Amino acid sequence: MQDAKGPDQLFQRALAEGEILLPKCDDCGAYHFFPRVLCPHCHGTAISWKQAGGKGRVHTTTVVRRKPERGGDYNVCVVELDEGVRMMSRVEGIAPGEVVIDMPVTAFVGEAEGVPAVLFKPSEG
Amino acid sequence: MTTELRGKSAIVGTGHAGLGEAHGLTAYDVMAQSALAALGDAGLKLSDVDGLFCTMMEDSMPALMAAEYLGIQPRFIDGTMSGGSSFVNYLTSATMALDAGLCDVALIVYGSNQRTASGRLVTASRPPAYEAPYNPRYPISAYAMAAARHMHEYGTTREQLADVAVAARAWAQRNPEAFERGPLTREDVLGSRMVGDPLTVRDCCLVTDGGGAIVMVRADRARDFPKAPAYVLGSAAASSHRQISQMKDFTVTAARDSGARAFAAAGVTPADIQAVELYDAFTINTILFLEDLGFCAKGEGGAFVEGGRIAPGGVLPVNTNGGGLSCVHPGMYGIFTVIEAARQIRGDAPGIQLKDIDLALAHGNGGVLSSQVTAILGSQNTL
Numbered sequence: 001m002q003d004a005k006g007p008d009q010l011f012q013r014a015l016a017e018g019e020i021l022l023p024k025c026d027d028c029g030a031y032h033f034f035p036r037v038l039c040p041h042c043h044g045t046a047i048s049w050k051q052a053g054g055k056g057r058v059h060t061t062t063v064v065r066r067k068p069e070r071g072g073d074y075n076v077c078v079v080e081l082d083e084g085v086r087m088m089s090r091v092e093g094i095a096p097g098e099v100v101i102d103m104p105v106t107a108f109v110g111e112a113e114g115v116p117a118v119l120f121k122p123s124e125g
Numbered sequence: 126m127t128t129e130l131r132g133k134s135a136i137v138g139t140g141h142a143g144l145g146e147a148h149g150l151t152a153y154d155v156m157a158q159s160a161l162a163a164l165g166d167a168g169l170k171l172s173d174v175d176g177l178f179c180t181m182m183e184d185s186m187p188a189l190m191a192a193e194y195l196g197i198q199p200r201f202i203d204g205t206m207s208g209g210s211s212f213v214n215y216l217t218s219a220t221m222a223l224d225a226g227l228c229d230v231a232l233i234v235y236g237s238n239q240r241t242a243s244g245r246l247v248t249a250s251r252p253p254a255y256e257a258p259y260n261p262r263y264p265i266s267a268y269a270m271a272a273a274r275h276m277h278e279y280g281t282t283r284e285q286l287a288d289v290a291v292a293a294r295a296w297a298q299r300n301p302e303a304f305e306r307g308p309l310t311r312e313d314v315l316g317s318r319m320v321g322d323p324l325t326v327r328d329c330c331l332v333t334d335g336g337g338a339i340v341m342v343r344a345d346r347a348r349d350f351p352k353a354p355a356y357v358l359g360s361a362a363a364s365s366h367r368q369i370s371q372m373k374d375f376t377v378t379a380a381r382d383s384g385a386r387a388f389a390a391a392g393v394t395p396a397d398i399q400a401v402e403l404y405d406a407f408t409i410n411t412i413l414f415l416e417d418l419g420f421c422a423k424g425e426g427g428a429f430v431e432g433g434r435i436a437p438g439g440v441l442p443v444n445t446n447g448g449g450l451s452c453v454h455p456g457m458y459g460i461f462t463v464i465e466a467a468r469q470i471r472g473d474a475p476g477i478q479l480k481d482i483d484l485a486l487a488h489g490n491g492g493v494l495s496s497q498v499t500a501i502l503g504s505q506n507t508l
């Protein structure tokens with residue numbers, strides 16, 4: 001990944017180093033996610049990478065019901081970051097059913113399915 | 126579709142096969158049996174077909190596989206894959222192809238053996254890269270998150286969601302071909318196994334085998350066939366996203382656009398529609414589409430479906446065959462919305478026939494609320 005060039009590679013490389021980078025359009029100033037070679041808002045191609053602030057809110061959420069012997073229930077949600085972008089993720093550190101819409105959450109880099117991934121925990125205070 | 130194409134094509138045959146369980150048959154076997162049934166209904170032969178409109182859950186070139194299996198070499202093929210909405214979408218491309226003389230007999234066809242093959246959804250599509258690591262269960266996690274947001278914003282209740290399933294079952298009980306015909310109460314739905322909060326297993330469509338087919342011709346020939354035609358008065362598509370995390374507003378689908386365009390093309394309004402056939406993969410779908418298509422205001426879908434208002438004897442007949450929730454759901458249900466709408470107009474729905482249906486709506490959904498396609502069908506009286 002030393003010679004990462006494409007937007008997906010750049011995002012994943014940063015993630016592997018514990019950093020969450022978000023693509024931001026130089027032309028219209030809007031963030032987008034997932035990473036891509038153009039801005040989906042204005043279709044400009046000048047994209048910069050910005051460190052994510054890490055604050056967001058749960059936009060919507062569900063509990064995937066799974067048998068205990070297979071690992072039990074878990075959370076799947078969509079989080080809206082303060083930058084205005086949304087991503088699928090899960091909230092850790094509380095029971096999956098305790099995750100509610102509009103709950104403030106903070107991002108961290110963890111692991112999902114054996115790969116580095118953006119996860120969330122409830123924001124303090 | 127524009128108003129210039131209004132009434133230019135007609136459905137002159139419908140058929141289905143393998144509804145429920147098609148033991149020992151492949152998906153393509155079920156597809157072919159469906160094609161034969163629809164052609165038989167129209168009094169036509171496979172050798173008459175020169176336009177093929179098909180996609181399947183398996184393979185990356187299913188339309189070619191289907192043409193090869195059927196032993197035909199169509200002059201026009203459309204295999205556009207937008208999920209379960211594809212088959213409603215083919216009404217537009219078939220109408221265009223027929224009108225332009227690119228084909229004379231259009232066959233829209235689908236088949237699946239997903240129940241007897243594996244008992245779960247078989248699909249050639251892969252989970253999106255930025256969602257897969259979180260293990261959403263496709264497709265239910267997506268619809269569950271839409272339902273959760275609708276409940277949050279509009280106070281929609283689990284009881285109202287349950288009433289969608291109960292209404293579908295009540296229709297299915299009148300349909301001798303429906304797969305699930307046992308009694309079902311609101312309490313049954315609420316008390317059944319939770320799969321993806323807030324949706325229980327009874328908020329989810331069936332997993333069955335089955336196939337369906339539709340035969341279309343230009344309107345000028347439409348009265349030369351054994352049964353009454355159902356004309357395509359308007360059809361339109363809209364899409365908003367592919368991955369659920371990219372859906373801008375989880376409570377508003379692109380059906381708002383597809384519906385508005387289809388109604389404009391047909392020159393009718395929701396108040397004119399006598400039978401509504403919606404792709405009800407989950408109970409939330411019916412509520413979302415009734416709102417987005419204009420049968421009620423945004424946020425009022427829960428109240429609209431409550432207490433049997435869309436069941437037999439209610440204010441609006443919705444999913445009169447029992448829908449994907451109780452009649453049949455072989456991976457993709459879309460073609461059955463068109464078949465049921467056409468059957469109601471053609472007076473060809475034994476057991477579930479409504480009286481004097483001149484206008485019916487079929488609505489297909491694809492992906493995870495991603496692709497929406499609306500079609501309005503009408504009888505001879507509506508031309």
Ligand SMILES: [Zn+2]
Nearest residue numbers: 025028039042
């Ligand atoms: Zn931009």
